[in-house]
Amino acid sequence: MLGDMDTTSPGTRQWRVPKALPAIKIGGAGALVALGLLLADGDPVRLMLTVLAAAALLVWAARDLLAPVRLAVDPDGLTVVSGFAGRRRLPWSQVAEIRVDQRARLGRSNAALEVDTGETLHLFGRFDLDADPVDVAAQLRAARPA
16 A cells, blocks of 8 residues: 555655645644634633644644655655654665554554664654555665665
């Protein structure tokens, strides 16, 4: 399963957040505010907590809109999202290991792609890649020069 993999030029692949995810977060923020207004009963503290939670969801959605591509690979290395919406270039010489951490949680198996440079660890889940991290790891390993 390749998910929403985007191929921009030969040898270059990108993985991005699912296109519907920012809209879901924005809709959730709106629903949260509506629910807060409905249940606040004139209590300003309840309303403020609801507005703060909705604002956090909006910031999270903004990151998805500003930096939708979380991971890209080309013959020279990887480009990963860094910070809120920045990008960091990792030449293959800096990539120490590519692995998948699989854990059982809440009755489900969850996988996270780990790109280890020795100094930093970059983690990507299914919702960062819109693909199975196991499949993405295999594709990254195949793209890495010998």
